[in-house]
Amino acid sequence: MEALDAIEREVDGAFAPVRDEHELRATHARFLGKEGSLTLIMRRMPELAPAEKKTFGQAVNRVKTAVESASEAAEVRVKQAALARELDREPTDVTMPGRRPRVGRQHPLHRVLYDVTDIFVSMGFDVAEGPESDWETNNFERLGFPADHPALDMQDTFFLHNEGRPGPRALLRTHTSTVQIRELLSHPPPVMIVAPGTVFRCDDDATHSPMFAQIEGLVVDEGISLAHLRGTLATFAQRLFGKDVTTRMRGSYFPFTEPSVELDASCSLCGGRDPHCRLCKGSGWLEVAGAGMVDPVVLSNCGIDPEKYTGFAFGLGIDRLAMIRYQVPSIELLYSNDERFLRSL
Ligand SMILES: [Zn+2]
Known part of the structure; x- marks a missing residue:
């Protein structure tokens, strides 16, 4: 009991000078570790007579509680001191500017697509949309593609599995012309639409991507002529590229227009x-659109009288327009999602 009393008197003095966690653990072990003074005394319990055990046990518990509470108090003190030291070392500067959250923005292709759509809407066009997978008939036959046209080849078109069902095959549309067919089939003229959307072809090189965006336009009414087409596309080019831009039309060929033209x-x-211009390669002209007067066969295929109605159609590649507008040399840059490039536009 005397030894116990001696230990109890030591406790407060032992924990008082503790300054860090290491010292705290060492001091705690001095009393309650494997070789701690209190531990050694408790090991001698069996030597006592049963009557003495109770009194001794209570005394041991009293001293043990004193050690634990002195230890806990020292721990709180050590932690507060550590926090104070940390705050001293790195003072908080409340005037420092906050971290600005990074705000995303439209991809250049979407910006061009929306701007182009806006221009046509301002001229009175409606926006029409259709599914990205469509029937082969809407994608080719009704547009007057001859059965041996190379675009029907498996190499150019992504056909979808038909699971042995009879009837027309489904595919990923190779152009947004499918929307023109759907419009002509569902609305009597006058029709005046643009169809923006994603199209798919088995193509992948410096100037082609297997998935790309197009916008097509279609006007069908009485008395529509090539002059309307020319005026529409010239106005469009000036709105998108600037009012100093001039346009020219060249003869071309598309299966569903007659005559067909390219607009530069x-x-x-x-x-x-500039004979060394990196955008036009010195030619002074940029191909912007494929267009033409809607082939009377296409109108007939959609139940519209080609003797009464005429129309024009045009198609614009959004990637192409973005490359011209932002002077981007390779189409890959527009699809590789390199943030450094996208932020530079
Ligand atoms: Zn140029």
Whole structure:
């Protein structure tokens, strides 16, 4: 009992100088560790007579509680001191500017797609949309593609499994012209629509991507002529590239228009004055659209009288327009999602 009393008197003095966690653990062990003074005394319990055990046990518990509470108090003190030291070392500067959250923005392709759509809507066009997978008939036959047209080849078109069912095959549309067919089948003229959307082809190189965006336009009414087409596309080019841009039409061929034309815009970068221009390669012209008068066969295929109605159609590649607008040399940059490039536009 005397030894116990001696230990109890030591406790407070032992924990008082403790300054860190290491010292705290060592001091705690001095009393209650494997070789601690209190532990050693408790091991001698069996030597006592049963009557003495109770008194001794109570005394041991009293001293043990004193050790634990002194230890806990020291621990709180040590932790507060550590926190104070940390705050001293790295003072909080409440005037420091906050971290600005990073805000996303439209991809350049979407920006061009929306701007282009806006221009046509301002001219009175409606926006029409259709499914990205469609019937082969809407994608080719009704548009007057001959059965041996190379675009029908498996290499150019992603056909979807038909699971042995008879009837037309389904595919991923190779152009947004499918929307024109759907519009002509469902609405009597006058029709005046643009159809923006994603299209798919088995193509993958520096200037082609297997998935790309198009916007097509279709106007069908009485008395529509090539002059309307020319005026529409010239106005469009000036709105998108600037009012100094001039346009020219060249003869071309598409299965569903007759006659067919390509529309070029004068180079918005050099204006045709730089023989080494990286945008127009010195030609002074940029291909902007494929277009033409809707082939009467297409109108007949959709139940519209080609003797009464005429129309024009055009198609614009959104990637192509984005490459011209932002002077991007490779289509890959537009699809590889390199943030450094996208932020530079
Ligand atoms: Zn140029």
